[in-house]
Amino acid sequence: MAVRSASARWQVRRRQLVAAGQWEPFVDAEPVREHLRMVNAAGMPYMAICERLGLAQNSSLQHLMWGRGKYGPGQHVRRETAELVLSYWPSLGDFPDGARIDATGTRRRVEALAVRGWPRHMMAEHVGVDESHFRKAVGRARVTARLARGVAAVYDAWWDQDPLEHGVSQHAASRVQADAVRLGFQSALAWDDDTIDDPAAVPLTDAAPAGYTEGEDVVARFLMGESVVLDRSGRREVISHLMQWTQLSLEEIADRLEMSPVAVSGTWERIKRRARDEGRKAPWRRVYVPLRDLNLNQDDMRSAA
Incomplete structure (x- = not known):
């Protein structure tokens, strides 16, 4: 009985929205498809994406990405599916062990530990890989997710620890630190958890970043079209x-900010994650439907709600 009642209410709502010209259960599939390609390019296999999002690979993903038989990829996708996909960006824990992901965060963590005086052979030992393999791996553009997670765990444990208190000799620590200074490595204090994995991020130093526009309402001035240069917070x-609050695509936002779409998407995910960690309601990607020829009385509005 309750199911029939709910179905009846849904049908009433549908008819009212159709009459108002607002019944749009489907949206353009191309932005969703492009976002999935970006997530895949970041190292996340399509099967793993489906598992994380609860999508059926043989139906939903097949229709969206490749089509079936003589039919090409779908031109439209359900609004609920679009919002689910567009709001997702994988965290380090999402990737399968063998996935090859961007090595930026791994390299920065290794360098920050070197600034502290930690030798790489100890990092390799704790990660569980051969030292020569470790040195080669962290110098490449991509690393396996397993290695990235291992380095992140070591970094979390050691970034504020004195290596001399953990069996590292003064001579060895000093040599590692000297090499780190010579190579221009940044310490752990130059990064936070929100930026260390972001290839577009720059290290925080004691000096104020040069070139940023000063004054009040810089963000508002930028959004209004004024030629200002934003800092990271802006x-x-x-x-x-x-x-x-806009329907701009990731690519359009990235172009406006002179960033890569991957960096924009990563920043958006960190904004949402920080809100959740702080107990606040996470922001969400709104999809607007313009009000067209809306002419409903109060009873109609109540039924459509």
Whole structure:
């Protein structure tokens, strides 16, 4: 009985929205398809994406990405599916062990530990790989997710620890630190958890970043079209605003901020994750439907709600 009642209410709502010209259960599939390609390019296999999002690979993903038989990829996708996919960006824990992901965060963690005086052979030992393999791997553009997670765990444990208190000799620590200075490595204090994996991020140093526009309402001035240069905090504010309150695609936002779409998407995911970690409601990607020829009385509005 309850199911029939709910179905009847849904049908009433559907008829009212159709009459108002607002019944649009499907949206353009191309932005969703492009986002899935970006997630896959970041190292996430399509099967793993489906598992994380609860999508059926043999139906939903097949229809969306490749089509079937003589039919090409779908031109439209359900709004609920689009919002689910567009709001997703994988965290380090999402990737399968063998997935090859961007090595930026891994390399920065290794370098930060070197600034502290930690030798690489100890890092390799704790990660569980051969030292020569470890040295080669962290110098490449991509590493396996397993290695990245191992390095992240070592970094979390050691970034604020004195290696001398863990069996490292003064001579060895000093030599590692000297090499780190010579190579221009950044310490752990130059990064936080929100930026260390972002290829577009720059390290925080004691000196104020040069070139940023000063004054009040810089973000608002940027959004209004004024030619200003944003700092990292300002970029996060702009990304949060544009992702929540406009229909601009990731590519359009990235172009406006002179960033890569991957960096924009990663920043958006970190904004949402930080909100959840702080107990706040996470922002979400709104999809607007314009009000067209809306002419409903109160009873109609109540039925459509």
